[in-house]
Amino acid sequence: MAPSTIGSAGSMTTSKLEIRLAGGIYPLNRFLMTLQNKRVPASGIQVDGDSEASRIILTLDCPEETARRYTALFSSMEDVEEVGPPAGDTADPLDR
Amino acid sequence: MDGRTVENTARNIEYKPRTGSEAMCEALLDEGVEYLFGYPGGAIMPFYDALPDYPLKHVLVRHEQAAAHAADGYARATGKVGVCVATSGPGATNLVTGLATAQMDSVPLVAITGQVGRPALGKDSFQETNVMGMTLPFTKHSFLVEDPDELYPTMRRAFEIARSGRPGPVLVDVPKDVQFAACDHNGYRRLREADEPLASPALERAAMLLRNAKRPLILAGHGVTLAGAEMELRLLAERTGIPVVTTLLGISAFPDDHPLYLGWPGMHGMASVNRAIDRSDLLFAVGMRFDDRITGAVDRFAPNAKIVHIDVDASELGKIVEPTVGIAADAKLAMRTVLGHLEEAPAESGCGEWREELARSQEPEKKRREGARDEYGPIRIMDAIKKATDGDVRLVTDVGQHQMWAAQFFEFTKKNSHITSGGLGTMGFALPAAMGVAFAYPDDAVWVVAGDGGFQMNLQELATIRDFGLNIKVAIMNNGYLGMVRQWQQFFHNRRYSETPITGPRYEEMAAAYGLAGRTVEPGGDIEGAIKWAQNQEGCTILDFHIDPEANVYPMIPSGMSVHEMIEDDGA
Numbered sequence: 315m316a317p318s319t320i321g322s323a324g325s326m327t328t329s330k331l332e333i334r335l336a337g338g339i340y341p342l343n344r345f346l347m348t349l350q351n352k353r354v355p356a357s358g359i360q361v362d363g364d365s366e367a368s369r370i371i372l373t374l375d376c377p378e379e380t381a382r383r384y385t386a387l388f389s390s391m392e393d394v395e396e397v398g399p400p401a402g403d404t405a406d407p408l409d410r
Numbered sequence: 411m412d413g414r415t416v417e418n419t420a421r422n423i424e425y426k427p428r429t430g431s432e433a434m435c436e437a438l439l440d441e442g443v444e445y446l447f448g449y450p451g452g453a454i455m456p457f458y459d460a461l462p463d464y465p466l467k468h469v470l471v472r473h474e475q476a477a478a479h480a481a482d483g484y485a486r487a488t489g490k491v492g493v494c495v496a497t498s499g500p501g502a503t504n505l506v507t508g509l510a511t512a513q514m515d516s517v518p519l520v521a522i523t524g525q526v527g528r529p530a531l532g533k534d535s536f537q538e539t540n541v542m543g544m545t546l547p548f549t550k551h552s553f554l555v556e557d558p559d560e561l562y563p564t565m566r567r568a569f570e571i572a573r574s575g576r577p578g579p580v581l582v583d584v585p586k587d588v589q590f591a592a593c594d595h596n597g598y599r600r601l602r603e604a605d606e607p608l609a610s611p612a613l614e615r616a617a618m619l620l621r622n623a624k625r626p627l628i629l630a631g632h633g634v635t636l637a638g639a640e641m642e643l644r645l646l647a648e649r650t651g652i653p654v655v656t657t658l659l660g661i662s663a664f665p666d667d668h669p670l671y672l673g674w675p676g677m678h679g680m681a682s683v684n685r686a687i688d689r690s691d692l693l694f695a696v697g698m699r700f701d702d703r704i705t706g707a708v709d710r711f712a713p714n715a716k717i718v719h720i721d722v723d724a725s726e727l728g729k730i731v732e733p734t735v736g737i738a739a740d741a742k743l744a745m746r747t748v749l750g751h752l753e754e755a756p757a758e759s760g761c762g763e764w765r766e767e768l769a770r771s772q773e774p775e776k777k778r779r780e781g782a783r784d785e786y787g788p789i790r791i792m793d794a795i796k797k798a799t800d801g802d803v804r805l806v807t808d809v810g811q812h813q814m815w816a817a818q819f820f821e822f823t824k825k826n827s828h829i830t831s832g833g834l835g836t837m838g839f840a841l842p843a844a845m846g847v848a849f850a851y852p853d854d855a856v857w858v859v860a861g862d863g864g865f866q867m868n869l870q871e872l873a874t875i876r877d878f879g880l881n882i883k884v885a886i887m888n889n890g891y892l893g894m895v896r897q898w899q900q901f902f903h904n905r906r907y908s909e910t911p912i913t914g915p916r917y918e919e920m921a922a923a924y925g926l927a928g929r930t931v932e933p934g935g936d937i938e939g940a941i942k943w944a945q946n947q948e949g950c951t952i953l954d955f956h957i958d959p960e961a962n963v964y965p966m967i968p969s970g971m972s973v974h975e976m977i978e979d980d981g982a
Contacts, residue, residue: 344552350547
């Protein structure tokens with residue numbers, strides 16, 4: 315699933331992703347470490363969750379292809395249950 | 411008898427409920443584990459108490475770092491998941507270098523660590539460290555198991571994560587009281603199935619690009635070995651007539667003596683191979699990740715080539731080099747599919763002229779190398795080991811100049827016979843990793859080639875090697891320097907040899923102190939005789955070759971530069 319593109323300047327694009335993680339501090343910790351470890355260009359992070367699951371809205375400032383690569387990276391993580399455009403974003407410009 | 415104990419009245423034997431430690435051992439057995447490399451300590455004692463009741467072979471190392479490297483060597487040599495064990499705190503922190511080494515080279519490991527009991531967690535207790543948090547950046551996954559019933563399924567999942575997709579190390583941290591606790595749950599939820607490789611269009615296009623290229627190269631990496639795709643690589647090369655180059659970790663995925671093998675590129679790779687990449691019009695890169703030691707200046711890497719990049723890890727595609735076609739797939743499946751698309755094609759692509767051009771470009775380099783084989787030094791040492799073993803040997807190298815000399819001059823013809831730390835470049839890797847290789851293949855010849863710097867980082871493992879009678883032969887390239895750093899100081903820091911001269915023991919005498927045989931070979935000495943002597947000794951033998959302190963590795967592309975800035979010899 316490609317991220318939702320919300321704006322662009324030159325080759326740089328701002329994309330939003332919603333990531334659903336298994337609940338608890340450890341999955342969240344592992345996810346945040348991956349952001350740091352892979353130097354993911356996240357200009358915004360919103361976290362919401364409970365003991366069952368965490369929901370993260372991530373804003374990425376990078377070219378579209380790079381955003382796709384990060385989406386693939388997150389998708390392969392053990393704790394990640396779902397990755398896609400944020401709920402309510404029905405349009406997915408990258409998939410058109 | 412407490413309420414949980416069940417009495418077997420028929421035989422009057424008490425059957426205790428299963429403990430966490432027993433669940434851990436059962437998971438290891440169910441995963442087919444044969445060897446564990448480890449070191450006990452307070453927080454892992456319940457596990458060690460259960461261990462003797464199971465048919466699992468434990469190798470007591472002398473330092474936990476060596477346990478991780480030994481498990482790594484075992485995994486690289488066999489393709490199975492390696493297992494290491496340590497206690498909490500310093501035991502766990504000592505594993506860290508080994509885990510990072512495995513992560514960088516995509517080696518499947520499971521590391522089991524003891525942890526302080528749950529009530530003591532977060533209290534700065536004796537030997538408490540947050541090992542799960544500490545290992546997050548360089549493990550594929552880290553678990554802290556706080557529910558005893560989750561222990562067995564978590565162990566099984568750890569193995570599946572370690573070996574699935576792109577392999578890597580997984581840590582399972584188990585508090586001491588969880589190891590003691592009774593646990594009933596034996597369920598095991600399999601992970602989601604691995605993604606199917608991308609459907610044929612991308613692979614069909616890759617096949618078309620292969621057919622149409624005039625100056626193509628196949629660039630094979632460690633992923634070929636990890637996928638067991640050596641045969642597919644050979645079939646693809648022979649079907650198309652396309653020359654093969656490998657990464658450092660791809661060495662021995664394709665036989666060095668095959669007429670289509672050119673060598674390996676990169677910072678210390680062959681000059682002619684670097685130039686071939688520079689000239690190529692198609693790079694078919696499979697199971698590799700365009701490491702900076704391969705590419706140098708990325709914007710000037712393979713400037714004339716279309717790039718087909720196949721890797722099992724989708725997030726590698728486009729990370730460093732933008733591919734023309736990127737395919738997230740297992741190397742074996744992908745190459746089989748490409749071969750299927752080539753069935754209807756003419757037997758060979760039209761790259762005969764390209765092969766002739768490459769053969770001509772390699773001649774001067776080959777002549778230079780042949781000349782150097784007669785002189786006392788590293789090249790002749792590699793040659794002598796190769797000849798003495800008829801190439802039927804597993805060579806484990808450490809990190810530094812000798813690593814490059816071995817890769818350049820050994821000529822590997824045995825599949826998966828070159829084992830080294832590539833991505834992390836971990837000095838001290840070779841000796842313990844060779845233990846893992848020797849346990850996996852006790853009847854095979856195993857040689858370690860190490861520098862005098864790296865060898866001293868884990869030489870305590872000679873005691874482990876002696877205890878188990880491992881038949882590991884060691885060749886130390888002793889130049890009295892941290893040689894690769896010294897070489898960089900010579901080239902880039904005006905010969906200011908800051909803290910690179912290094913001393914060590916008299917290795918021959920040290921070997922004797924460990925109850926092993928050893929011999930010193932001075933410059934001009936009988937290299938071939940010493941190697942034959944070592945082969946005839948029983949068990950581990952150490953040869954201390956004193957070599958030119960200022961011998962350099964050539965060619966060299968300075969960090970961040972391109973093939974056009976390559977230094978080819980002392981006069982370049």
